[in-house]
Each structure stands twice: as structure tokens, then as C-alpha cells.
Amino acid sequence: xxxxxxxxxxxxxxxxxxxxxxxxxxxxxxxxxxxxxxxxxxxxxxxxxxxxxxxxxxxxxxxxxxxxxxxxxxxxxxxxxxxxxxxxxxxxxxxxxxxxxxxxxxxxxxxxxxxxxxxxxxxxxxxxxxxxxxxxxxxxxxxxxxxxxxxxxxxxxxxxxxxxxxxxxxxxxxxxxxxxxxxxxxxxxxxxxxxxxxxxxxxxxxxxxxxxxxxxxxxxxxxxxxxxxxxxxxxxxxxxxxxxxxxxxxxxxxxxxxxxxxxxxxxxxxxxxxxxxxxxxxxxxxxxxxxxxxxxxxxxxxxxxxxxxxxxxxxxxxxxxxxxxxxxxxxxxxxxxxxxxxxxxxxxxxxxxxxxxxxxxxxxxxxxxxxxxxxxxxxxxxxxxxxxxxxxxxxxxxxxx
Amino acid sequence: xxxxxxxxxxxxxxxxxxxxxxxxxxxxxxxxxxxxxxxxxxxxxxxxxxxxxxxxxxxxxxxxxxx
Numbered sequence: 001x002x003x004x005x006x007x008x009x010x011x012x013x014x015x016x017x018x019x020x021x022x023x024x025x026x027x028x029x030x031x032x033x034x035x036x037x038x039x040x041x042x043x044x045x046x047x048x049x050x051x052x053x054x055x056x057x058x059x060x061x062x063x064x065x066x067x068x069x070x071x072x073x074x075x076x077x078x079x080x081x082x083x084x085x086x087x088x089x090x091x092x093x094x095x096x097x098x099x100x101x102x103x104x105x106x107x108x109x110x111x112x113x114x115x116x117x118x119x120x121x122x123x124x125x126x127x128x129x130x131x132x133x134x135x136x137x138x139x140x141x142x143x144x145x146x147x148x149x150x151x152x153x154x155x156x157x158x159x160x161x162x163x164x165x166x167x168x169x170x171x172x173x174x175x176x177x178x179x180x181x182x183x184x185x186x187x188x189x190x191x192x193x194x195x196x197x198x199x200x201x202x203x204x205x206x207x208x209x210x211x212x213x214x215x216x217x218x219x220x221x222x223x224x225x226x227x228x229x230x231x232x233x234x235x236x237x238x239x240x241x242x243x244x245x246x247x248x249x250x251x252x253x254x255x256x257x258x259x260x261x262x263x264x265x266x267x268x269x270x271x272x273x274x275x276x277x278x279x280x281x282x283x284x285x286x287x288x289x290x291x292x293x294x295x296x297x298x299x300x301x302x303x304x305x306x307x308x309x310x311x312x313x314x315x316x317x318x319x320x321x322x323x324x325x326x327x328x329x330x331x332x333x334x335x336x337x338x339x340x341x342x343x344x345x346x347x348x349x350x351x352x353x354x355x356x357x358x359x360x361x362x363x364x365x366x367x368x369x370x371x372x373x374x375x376x377x378x379x380x381x382x383x384x385x386x387x388x389x390x391x392x393x394x395x396x397x398x399x400x401x
Numbered sequence: 402x403x404x405x406x407x408x409x410x411x412x413x414x415x416x417x418x419x420x421x422x423x424x425x426x427x428x429x430x431x432x433x434x435x436x437x438x439x440x441x442x443x444x445x446x447x448x449x450x451x452x453x454x455x456x457x458x459x460x461x462x463x464x465x466x467x468x
Contacts, residue, residue, distance in 0.1 A: 056461065102415035102434030107424075110417075273421075337456035345459040347414055353459075354417040 008034035008044060008312065009174075009288055015383040015394055016253060018284035022046055022317035031303040034312065037175050038078065040070035042291070042310040046317040048324035048341070050301050054313055056346030060292040063090035069293050070310035072390075076179045080171055080390060081291050085230045094347070100215070100223065101231070101351055104153075104208050110354045113149070117359055120148050121366040129401075134377035137397040142247035143240075146359055150239030153355075154232060155207025156196060163192070168237040169389060174288065176388030193229045193236075208235075235352075243356045245386070245393025247363050250279040252397050253331060254364075256380035261333055266372050269365065275333035276360045281319045281340035282331045285385055287392035289314040290344060315341035371401040404448060405468045408438050412462035419458060423450035436462070 010019040025032045025046040034044040045051050054060065064070060064081040071078030080086060089097065103109070121141070128140035144161065151158040170177055170185035177185070197213060204210035209232055215223050223231070254261040254275065265271055294309040305311065319340045322328045343350035350356065367374060376383075377398035384395040406426070415434030419427040426447050428437045443451050448465065455463045 098414070099433040099435075103432055105417075106415065106429045106431070106434045107417040107420040108429065108431070337453045339457045339459075343416070343459065345461075347460075349414055349416060349459045354421065357421065 005033045005035045005041065007037060008042070012285065012385065014381045015285055015385045016249070016256060016380055018316070018320055022314065022320060026317060026321055026323075030301045031305070036070050036072045037074050038071040040072075040310070042070045042312050043305060045300065045311060045313045046321075047301065048318035048321035051313040051315055051318035051341055052345055054292055054300060054311065055290065055315075055341070055344050055348070057292075057298075058347055059296065060294055060311075061090035061094075061348065062291055062293075063087045064291055064293055064310060066293055066295075066308070068308045070291070072288065072291065072312075073173050074175045075173060075177060075182050077182055079173065085234075088227060088230055089234070089348070097223070097227075097231075098347070098351070100212075104211070105352055105354055107354050110358050113153075113355070114358060114362060116152070117145070117149055117362045118366060120145055121363055122370070125366065125370050133400050134398045135401075137251055137399045138248040138394055139396065141363065142251075142397065143244045145247065145363060146240040146243040149355070149359060150236060153207065153239070154209050154235060155200060155205045156209075156236065160192070163188070164236060164240070167192075168241045171233075171237050172241060172390040174388050174390055189233060190229070193232050197225070197229055197232065238350075239352055239355070241389075241391050243359050245391055246280070246283065246356070246360060248394045248397040249283055249285060249392075250276065250360060250364065251367065251374075251399075252376065252380060252383055252394060253279055253282060254333075255374065255376045255399070257331070258375065261331065262374070264333060265364070265368055269368065271333050272361055272364050272368075273357075274336055274338065276357060276364060277338040277340065278331055278333050278335045279360070280342035281325075281335070281338055283342065283392075284316055284320070285392040285394075286316045286342065288312070288390045289316065315344065374399055374401045376400075402445075403442060403468050404445075404451075404465050405442050406438050406440070406451065407464040407466055408436065409462045410435060412460045414460045414462075416459050419454040419463060422454040422457065423447055426451055427454065442468075 010021045012019050030047045032044045062081050063086050065087050073079030124141045128135045147161045148158050167185050167189040170182050200210045201213045289312050292311045294305050296307050298305050320328050343353040377400045386393040386395050413435045419436055420429055426440045426443050451465050455465050
């Protein structure tokens with residue numbers, strides 16, 4: 001029996017191509033048994049409507065701390081969703097925590113950061129040009145840009161960025177690290193952030209952590225010291241891994257069909273925003289998706305799901321669903337409207353989505369201006385995936401200009 | 402013809418998508434990011450942008466209805 005249940009995430013034919021299993025399951029089995037790399041079983045949703053409905057259902061969250069919840073990674077800790085820390089953003093206090101965070105990620109606040117993001121993008125491109133051709137756009141621009149942005153937002157020294165990358169990877173582990181490595185990384189990250197929060201408290205700056213520390217110190221019980229440390233860690237991890245990977249994937253997808261994508265953007269910069277959204281929709285390599293712990297019996301697509309089940313939703317498969325999108329398998333950079341699922345939906349959808357969108361829009365605009373002749377230095381089919389983490393991305397993006 | 406925006410405020414999750422899509426019609430509160438409808442009866446030239454905002458709202462908190 002167990003051999004017939006496929007292991008999730010599925011294999012992909014190429015780094016930018018979707019797994020053929022997605023389409024088959026959407027057509028034949030939209031609520032499908034899958035096995036996590038831990039060996040635990042879960043159900044996988046692959047259709048747009050089902051993914052959207054479950055993500056928006058406020059009864060269920062990503063927290064997999066219940067004893068019968070599936071573990072999603074190979075290590076003993078079971079992965080980020082099994083952590084007690086993940087429960088903080090899943091419990092009854094979530095709406096209050098979320099409102100407090102939202103004010104730092106409004107369109108107004110993020111738009112005010114745009115000139116600085118442009119400046120960082122120019123500097124990083126200068127450095128890439130100085131390094132000569134071919135360059136690796138992923139390590140030269142994709143990874144460092146969001147790290148610099150989130151470090152400035154939090155008031156953290158970007159000089160630690162290699163450490164942050166390692167700690168983030170460890171936190172988002174699926175199969176890459178063993179438990180000893182994870183325990184060490186978690187302890188280092190914790191020590192760093194506790195110290196950092198204390199520093200902000202004694203010497204407040206003009207940054208988000210200082211602002212949040214002041215809330216803690218007001219002793220109204222809204223945010224404990226421990227919650228502040230967890231929040232800072234979460235923002236640091238979420239603020240760069242996902243966007244960092246997306247920059248490389250977005251540019252690769254746009255260069256994979258230069259005439260219909262890159263060159264059209266060169267002719268019409270008014271398409272930048274819709275091209276960013278379509279890149280988010282078309283991303284076939286976003287990683288794991290999101291889990292939901294089903295705490296009471298429900299029905300999805302006519303299929304009963306019992307309390308105690310772990311469900312995984314594939315936003316990427318939903319984004320390719322022909323039932324939701326005309327020409328779902330085509331990347332159409334002028335697609336409007338584009339209600340894709342890349343940031344999730346509902347009360348737990350991505351807190352930093354306005355910042356992520358702005359970073360992607362700025363990177364694309366600056367690249368079009370600075371490097372109109374940009375092209376992939378290898379065939380798109382030869383790009384290599386980053387594997388073993390909750391988030392998906394490319395190992396490198398070799399480019400010429 | 403006249404159209405009106407229906408905004409289900411408790412559902413709003415402050416993603417800011419409406420502000421990015423139709424900045425003349427929507428804003429966000431500074432203190433918690435919750436949307437503000439600047440033009441409850443939007444001018445016809447904003448209808449397309451509002452329809453887009455309605456479609457992409459991740460909280461499904463917006464509607465554009467005939468009155």
C-alpha cells in the first residue's frame with residue numbers, strides 16, 4: 001500500500017518546468033494522498049479553487065504542533081511548521097500581532113523605501129559588471145538585494161549576511177541538514193537575535209526592531225521579549241529567502257523566451273507590474289507549498305477530510321489550473337487581473353507582499369535600464385534547482401550582457 | 402450608471418493590493434494597514450482598476466456593485 005503513495009514534493013523535469021503530476025492530479029485526483037520526506041502521510045490539494053478555499057478558512061493554520069500532525073522534513077524536529085514558534089502566528093493572538101506588523105509593511109511605508117532599493121540594485125549591478133562576463137545574477141543581485149533591504153528595515157548589520165543565509169536555510173530545511181546542524185544553527189541564530197534585541201533596547205535606532213522593542217517596554221503585554229525575538233527571526237528569514245529566490249527565477253523566466261517577454265518589456269515598461277505578477281503565478285519551482293492542520297472534519301471537492309489530517313496545498317499547481325486561468329500553461333506578461341496564490345490568501349497571507357512586489361518591480365526596472373542586452377549564458381533547461389529546502393530557487397543564474 | 406464599492410473591513414488583511422492597483426480610490430490606515438475607501442462611489446475612469454482590485458484582493462473583501 002505505502003509504495004503507491006508518492007513522495008512530495010514531486011520531481012520536476014527541469015528547473016523552470018512544472019511537475020507533470022500537478023496536471024494529472026488536478027484532472028484525476030484533486031485531493032490526493034502523498035508522503036512527506038519524513039515518511040508521514042498527508043493529503044495534497046492541487047486545484048486553484050480548493051487551495052484558495054482552504055487557505056482562506058480561518059479555522060485552520062500552518063502550525064503542525066499537534067501530536068498527530070505530519071512532520072514535513074527528514075530531521076527529528078520535523079521542520080519549521082512543527083516548531084512551537086510557528087504556533088505564535090497561528091493562535092488566537094494572531095490578529096493582534098498581525099495588525100501590529102501590518103503598519104510597517106503598508107504600501108506607503110514600502111514605497112518610501114523604493115529609492116533606497118533602487119540604489120542598492122544599482123550598486124550590486126555595478127559590482128556584477130566589474131566581475132566580468134558571464135556573471136551569476138543569483139549570487140550578485142538576487143540573494144544580496146533582499147538581505148540588504150531587510151537588514152536596513154530591522155536595523156541589523158548586513159555584514160552578517162552569510163550567517164543569515166545559513167540560519168535561514170536551516171530554519172527552512174526539508175532534507176538538506178541533519179538534526180545536529182539544525183540545533184547548532186538554531187542556537188546561534190537565537191543568541192544573535194536575543195543580543196540584538198537587547199542592543200536595540202539600550203540604544204534604539206530608526207528601525208522596526210527598535211519600534212517593536214518600545215512596544216514591549218511599554219509593558220502592556222502586547223508583545224513579550226520572546227515573541228519579539230521570534231518575530232525578528234521570522235522577518236529576517238521570510239524577508240530574504242523567498243524574494244531572493246524569486247529574483248533569479250523571475251529573470252530566468254523572462255530571459256527564457258526573450259522575444260515574447262524581455263524584449264516586450266524593453267519596448268513597454270508599463271508591463272513591469274503585470275510581468276512581476278505573472279512571474280509569481282508562473283513560478284513552477286516555489287518549493288513546498290503550505291500545510292494546514294485540519295482540526296475538525298471538513299469536505300473539500302466532495303472528499304471528506306477527517307480531523308487530525310495534515311493537508312498540503314500547492315499554490316504553484318493552483319496557479320497553473322486551467323479551471324482558473326485561460327491559457328494557464330502560457331506565461332503572458334500582460335495578464336490582468338491575476339489573482340494568483342503565490343503569497344497565499346486569507347488571514348495568513350504573506351505579511352511582506354507589498355515589499356516583495358516592490359523589490360521585484362525595482363530589480364526588473366533597473367535591469368531593463370542597465371542591461372537591455374541581458375541573456376541567459378546557459379540554455380534555460382540546464383538551470384539547476386536548489387533542493388532540500390521549503391523554498392525553491394535556482395543554484396545560479398549565469399548571464400551575459 | 403453609478404457603481405459603489407462594498408468593503409468588508411473585518412476581512413481586510415492589509416496586503417495593500419488595492420492601493421497598488423487603484424491608488425486614487427484606496428488608501429491604508431497608517432496604524433494597522435487596513436484599507437480605506439477614498440471614493441466609495443468611484444468615477445467611471447477608475448472602474449477597470451477597481452474591478453482589478455476586487456479580483457486580486459487576497460481577502461476577497463471588496464465588491465463593485467451597481468446602484
